[in-house]
Amino acid sequence: MLKTLLRPFIAKSSGDFARLGVLLALAGLILFGALRYDNFISPFNILSFLRYNSMFALIALGMAFVIITGGIDLSVGGVAAMASVVAAYLSPYGWVPGLAGGMAAGLIAGSINGLIITRMRIQPFIATLAMMLAAYGTALLLANNQSVSVSYDTGFTTIGQDDFLGFPIPAWIAALAYVLGWIFLERHPAGRHVLAIGDGEATANLMGLKVEKTLFAVYALSGLLAGLAGVILASQFGAGQPTEGVGWELFAIASVVVGGTLLTGGSGSVGATLAGALLLAMVFNILNFENGLGWISLSAYWQSVIRGAFLLVVVVLQARLMKKTEA
């Protein structure tokens, strides 16, 4: 029993080493936080941690699928911003139109990405970089360069602000998405296709897999999840924000990479992505505590430096491990 449990972590592939590392680091950080700060394990900190970081976890999930196919989606931040504006505009008509509208906006943007990548054969990073521009442009146009207040009467804010069975609703949404994602990737044949495509598109094609359809689906899914994150954003902060989401794509990419998914595609896991997202979020949670205690003065600007440094360390480690496993 113990051996089977530990098996993924003692296998000799690079991804598994990284996965063990990320779990150990996560456990270490939680232990560190719990010992150092009185309120770290308090319900308030845990719940607000979950509430706030669920958006990023959702985006990281979509990004994991994209990266496993060997692609990248740089548009998620822009798409989330656009979806938050759409959701805010629809929120007076009820929470269902708000939710559905935001998700639809994300799905449309993701589908356009998928079409450009599969039909026009344009590299994913160019296609999604262009979509990032277009999505921010659309969001600013729709919102007239301002943030759009949501309606507080129709239950729309429930999505982002309320709890269900003691846990924030965004956390439930993220948990459900991760369970579905895990089932899909590791237990469903189509999930194998995603992995196979990342391993080698030509081979997957020869095997008769529906490469184009799968790739399209992956980008559409990433857009859909970004749209959902945008809905939560609007609901949580009470406004659709056309300039929000800058740097979200990097958070998502960093989470996926920290989780041990290879940027070259072909391997990766849903669970490890969640661990990666939690780890990154935990670092900032702890830094906030440090900041609150007044020992270091941590401006928001440090966050991007730290995030970049994190990404750097992980990709360098990944590159070394890959070289070793190849040798």
Place this chain on the structure above:
Amino acid sequence: MTTIDTSAPGERPVRPNMAQFLSRYGTFAAFILLVLFNLIVTPNFLSWQTLNVNLTQVATIVIVAVGMTLVIATGGIDLSVGSLMAIAGTAAPMIFMGTLLPIENMGVLVILSFILPVLLVMAFGWFNGVLVTRFSIQPIIATLVLFIAGRGIAQVATNGNLQVFKNPDFQFIAMGRIAGIPAQVIIMIIVAVLAHCLIRYTVIGRQIIAVGGNEKAARLTGIPVRRVKTFVYIVSGALAGIAGLIVVARNSASDANLVGLGMELDAIAAVAVGGSLLTGGRANIIGTVLGAFVIQLVRYTLLANGVPDAAALIVKAGLIVIAVFIQQRAKG
């Protein structure tokens, strides 16, 4: 450029020719069309004022895009150029305002404020190169690190505050004129000509193309692939640094949050619109310059005719996709 459609599949053998034609002459045709359109529609288009605005706006795009062309020619990409602009642009005022170095002589400080920031971002370019060559990290990811962290470094250095200054000596790089031509336009011309000559007439120029065309073959023929690749990232960093200095000198202010924001896209777009393949093996500096002019003219046309900035973003996105599509078709 809107005439390309994906009509009947039966036309397949014909389409590559069409794409090749567009790839070769499309940018120039688009440029002429934009000029004609503006002559008819935009009021006061034919004035020194307009020419001046467009030339000074395009100068920084051209300078950065030339470096991007070299990087892309080796099969790489440099997403960090905008952040490097911000780093150089924030470092320069800190130097000549005397907050960084204990030097009293203003002349020395101004000279140092041209040199040190560019050296600094060249070091960052070298860092990009090392990640790509020594650690074999994909260029998108390697340069993504500084894309994120670079702007953060500039923001941390200034605590996100705006640095306002007035220093005619330093600002000569943007405001000055030599024989009536803006200094930044002269820098742009020098950079483009040097890069064109580098590609055409030097050994390293040919090595850059060879590395991008077929890296393995290049290595087997004895080309120092690593050195060539590191070189292009350093050049790209240096040019981004110069562009950063120009931008802050032009604005009389340095804002770490805004300097060079989105420049990586403009530069990549200029390269793609200008006819270089994004997969490497080709470098068309004249095309890149023309591509930058087309992008600038599109933006100017939209803004001058009252189209909101946000809509201009969407048009730019479409332009990038169409340009890349045509280049790929032309090759295939």
